[in-house]
Amino acid sequence: MSASVWALAGRNLRRHLARSVLMGIGLMAGVVCITLTEATGEGARRAVAQSFKAMIGALDVLFVQPGGSAQRGMTTPAANTLTAEDAAAIRQAVPNVQAVGAQQSDLGAATEVGAKGGTTVLFGSTANWANIRGDSLASGAFFSNEDDTALARVAVLGSDVAHDYFPGSSPLGQRIWLGGVEFEVVGVLAPNGAGPGGISMDNLVYIPLETARRRVFNRDNLDLISVKLASPGAWSETQTAVHGLVRQRHGLAGEQLDDFRVSSPRAMIARVANVDTTLRKALLWVGALALLIGGAVIANLMFAATASRRFEIATRRAVGATRADILRQFWAEAVIVAFAAATLGTVLAVAAVQVGARAMGMPLAVSWPVTAGVVVATVVVGAMAGYIPARRAARLAPSEALRTAP
Amino acid sequence: MIALTNVTKVFAGRGHPVTALKGVSLTVRRGEFIAVVGPSGSGKSTLLQILGCLDTPSSGTYELDGVSVGGLDDDALSHLRNQKLGFVFQGFNLVPRTTALENVEVPMLYGVAPPSRARAEAVLEQVGLARRGDHFPTELSGGEQQRVAIARALVNQPSLLIADEPTGNLDSATGDQILTLLVDLHRTGLTIVLVTHDSAIARRAERTVTLTDGHLT
Numbered sequence: 001m002s003a004s005v006w007a008l009a010g011r012n013l014r015r016h017l018a019r020s021v022l023m024g025i026g027l028m029a030g031v032v033c034i035t036l037t038e039a040t041g042e043g044a045r046r047a048v049a050q051s052f053k054a055m056i057g058a059l060d061v062l063f064v065q066p067g068g069s070a071q072r073g074m075t076t077p078a079a080n081t082l083t084a085e086d087a088a089a090i091r092q093a094v095p096n097v098q099a100v101g102a103q104q105s106d107l108g109a110a111t112e113v114g115a116k117g118g119t120t121v122l123f124g125s126t127a128n129w130a131n132i133r134g135d136s137l138a139s140g141a142f143f144s145n146e147d148d149t150a151l152a153r154v155a156v157l158g159s160d161v162a163h164d165y166f167p168g169s170s171p172l173g174q175r176i177w178l179g180g181v182e183f184e185v186v187g188v189l190a191p192n193g194a195g196p197g198g199i200s201m202d203n204l205v206y207i208p209l210e211t212a213r214r215r216v217f218n219r220d221n222l223d224l225i226s227v228k229l230a231s232p233g234a235w236s237e238t239q240t241a242v243h244g245l246v247r248q249r250h251g252l253a254g255e256q257l258d259d260f261r262v263s264s265p266r267a268m269i270a271r272v273a274n275v276d277t278t279l280r281k282a283l284l285w286v287g288a289l290a291l292l293i294g295g296a297v298i299a300n301l302m303f304a305a306t307a308s309r310r311f312e313i314a315t316r317r318a319v320g321a322t323r324a325d326i327l328r329q330f331w332a333e334a335v336i337v338a339f340a341a342a343t344l345g346t347v348l349a350v351a352a353v354q355v356g357a358r359a360m361g362m363p364l365a366v367s368w369p370v371t372a373g374v375v376v377a378t379v380v381v382g383a384m385a386g387y388i389p390a391r392r393a394a395r396l397a398p399s400e401a402l403r404t405a406p
Numbered sequence: 407m408i409a410l411t412n413v414t415k416v417f418a419g420r421g422h423p424v425t426a427l428k429g430v431s432l433t434v435r436r437g438e439f440i441a442v443v444g445p446s447g448s449g450k451s452t453l454l455q456i457l458g459c460l461d462t463p464s465s466g467t468y469e470l471d472g473v474s475v476g477g478l479d480d481d482a483l484s485h486l487r488n489q490k491l492g493f494v495f496q497g498f499n500l501v502p503r504t505t506a507l508e509n510v511e512v513p514m515l516y517g518v519a520p521p522s523r524a525r526a527e528a529v530l531e532q533v534g535l536a537r538r539g540d541h542f543p544t545e546l547s548g549g550e551q552q553r554v555a556i557a558r559a560l561v562n563q564p565s566l567l568i569a570d571e572p573t574g575n576l577d578s579a580t581g582d583q584i585l586t587l588l589v590d591l592h593r594t595g596l597t598i599v600l601v602t603h604d605s606a607i608a609r610r611a612e613r614t615v616t617l618t619d620g621h622l623t
Contacts, residue, residue: 004515015503315499318460319558320488320516322481398487399460401499402451402570 005325009332016305023301023334024341026294027378031345032352034287037280038370039353043363045269052269055195058134059265060232062239064090064225064246068258079259080221081250084209087126087225093245096238099228101125101132104212104219111205112177113165120161121204122178124212130156130189132228138162140172140187148208151215156187160202178205179216235264291378294341295385298334302389306330310396317398330390331383338382342375407597408434408457408566413466415452426452428620429466434599436565439592441608442601444617450601451570453617457599458491458568459483471565488516492559496571498551500543506530506554507539513562529557533587549580556587560596567591569600573607585610 013020053059066082084102091100102125109122123129130142143154155176162171162185171185192201213220227242229235243262250259306313313326321329350371356362415427426449434440444450455461456468459475462483468475471490478486493499500509507526514521530539533553543551552572559567569588573581589610592598600611608614616623 004521008515011504011508311499312501315495315501316512316516317484318458318487318493318499319513320484320562322484322516324481325484325516397460398484399455401493401495402454402458402460 005328005332006336009329009336012329013333013336019301019305020337023298024294024337024344026297027291027338027341027382028294028345028348030287030290030292030294031342031374031378032349033290034284034374035346035349035366035371036352037283037287038367038374039349039356039364041280042365042367042370043357046365047363049269051193051195052265054193054201056133056265058132058228059269060229060235061132061265062227062229062235062242063263063265064227064242064260065263066221066223066260068261080219081259082222082225082246083220084222086246086249087222089245089249090225090227090242094227094238094241096230096234096241097227098230099128099132101129101226101228102209102222103129103224103226104209104217104221105223106179106217109179109205109216110177111161111165113175116165118164120158120178122212122216123204123206124209124217125206126209129206129226132226135192136190138188138190139170140185142187142206143208148210151211152208153181153183153211153215154186154208155183156189156206157185158189158202158204159191160200161205162188176205178207181216183207232266235266239264291381294378295381298337298382298385299389302330302334302386303392306389306393306396309393310400313393313396314398314400317396318401323394326396327390327394330393331386334382334386334390335379338379338386339375341382342378345378346371346375407436407438407471408432408599409467409469410456411467411469413456413463413468415449415456415461416464426620427456427463430617430620430622431466432615432622434566434597436597437592437595438613439589439598439611440600440613440615441611442599442615442617443603443605443608445603448617449620450603450617454568454570454601457566458493459487484516488513488562489518490565492562492564492567494552494555494559494567494569494572496574498543498548498555498575500551500554500558502543505540505542506535506546506550506557509543509554510557510561512558517562526557526561529560530554532560533557547580548576549583552576552584553587556584556591560591565597567596567598569598571602572600573604574602581607 064082066079087100087102091097104124106122108119111118111120127143127145127148138159140156142156143152147154155178157171165171165176166174171188174185176183176185189202195201207216227238229238239262246260247258252258316326350366353364353366357364410430410432413427413430414425417424417426430453442450442453456463459470462476470486473486475486501512507530510526510530511521511523514526527536527539530536533556535550535553535557538546538550546554572588573584576584585607588598588600602608
């Protein structure tokens with residue numbers, strides 16, 4: 001279509017402003033309804049993703065944990081077969097792996113500083129752990145590979161632990177007893193915030209893995225291997241490769257059940273953040289229905305316009321417009337109305353989301369891919385609704401122009 | 407220029423077909439101004455539709471500027487109307503809520519060359535409405551509206567101007583001014599076919615043909 005068709009259609013719409021507004025208002029209501037409903041879902045999804053991120057750090061990782069998942073109604077007994085050699089083999093043999101971290105843990109390790117005592121979550125981790133998680137330090141530094149090899153008794157505290165045991169003073173260089181062994185504090189992590197269920201993700205302490213193995217836990221089996229992916233999009237293939245390798249290393253043949261499990265935080269988030277409640281579904285249907293009614297309104301008003309503008313149409317035909325010219329002109333009017341309604345509806349909805357999220361603290365967020373999809377769908381509805389009246393207009397005989405004006 | 411040869415137009419009426427034109431032959435030379443007169447029901451409108459390429463003959467041939475109109479499809483007829491014909495209607499037929507200048511530009515929208523505002527302004531000046539270009543039809547008198555319509559008919563420089571009762575909706579003084587404008591245009595070389603039921607108006611043309619019951623005399 002040439003530019004003049006759009007210009008002419010736009011001019012006609014402006015000069016019949018009331019009719020144009022009526023044409024678009026139904027579509028606009030549909031766009032607002034769908035965009036707002038989608039914003040509640042996207043807000044919920046982002047809130048869940050945020051709390052998961054606090055718990056597991058980066059999302060572009062795979063986790064290997066001991067013990068198989070439930071299969072055929074049976075759960076394999078808790079296994080202690082996951083080893084540092086498994087972690088090394090994954091690093092060497094599996095493609096798309098950027099880094100591998102290994103960890104032992106004690107969820108209730110005795111902790112003492114002077115007269116103050118309690119329990120914290122104690123992790124023995126490889127030196128790359130903070131990097132893999134994407135944790136940053138508030139002060140000091142994370143321990144190094146040399147600390148690990150040397151079985152150094154150094155500890156990095158979560159912000160809650162630092163605050164609870166060393167109130168009002170810097171813990172760096174201070175002593176802390178963990179699992180009956182004395183450590184020197186070398187770093188304090190920046191706060192992570194709350195994880196799923198609101199549990200604090202800052203009540204924890206990291207010590208080097210080898211130190212934990214030989215001096216504190218006195219065991220070799222790992223509780224967690226974290227595999228950081230080079231290319232996060234291919235997590236599914238990498239998950240399969242890790243699974244196959246560990247099965248092979250653990251000598252598991254054919255029918256034997258896994259004694260470990262490989263999981264992806266993305267899959268977990270997708271399960272937990274399933275926000276398609278009945279209300280949301282109903283609202284999305286209302287929005288779709290509004291779009292449909294908006295389309296019907298456009299078709300209806302355009303049929304009426306075709307009837308009242310038959311003289312104009314016939315005159316245009318008489319002075320040289322082809323059927324295609326008339327079809328394009330009327331169709332362009334419907335498409336412009338639909339596009340304007342979609343744009344205006346999106347602007348209104350996004351403004352409402354911003355006000356709701358910023359000023360009122362509601363969990364709302366605009367999902368731009370969905371918004372783009374709604375705009376496209378609205379224009380398609382408008383184009384479809386406008387096509388049949390436009391075709392009817394185009395079929396009007398040019399000799400109608402010779403009849404006496406109404 | 408125009409050669410109608412033995413043209414018949416039959417409409418499929420209810421029950422039995424209606425023959426509106428019965429073997430009409432008519433030749434109009436370039437630069438001629440002819441009037442077609444006849445009472446209502448004589449087939450004037452049908453002849454006008456055929457001449458104006460708004461419809462095609464049932465039998466016989468119609469040649470316009472050397473082009474045989476009979477075999478053309480709808481798009482080709484539209485193109486022919488756009489390039490070779492100019493229409494002036496009894497009811498002016500201006501597009502509502504569209505300024506005089508924009509009305510004059512309408513045929514250019516469907517032409518081969520890109521629309522030219524200067525060209526539209528020039529023909530509006532030619533019909534004496536240079537200062538009324540931004541007025542809407544409702545702000546113009548009947549005579550002014552018909553002048554805009556004439557400007558619109560001229561804007562693509564047609565070979566033939568077809569005027570259907572151009573003064574029918576005007577008072578006699580205004581109608582006379584419009585006729586004078588047509589006569590002036592004819593003097594510049596424009597070919598005009600004017601259809602009317604009023605023999606006084608027909609006398610302003612060079613030649614008059616009369617249509618009676620589908621026959622031309």
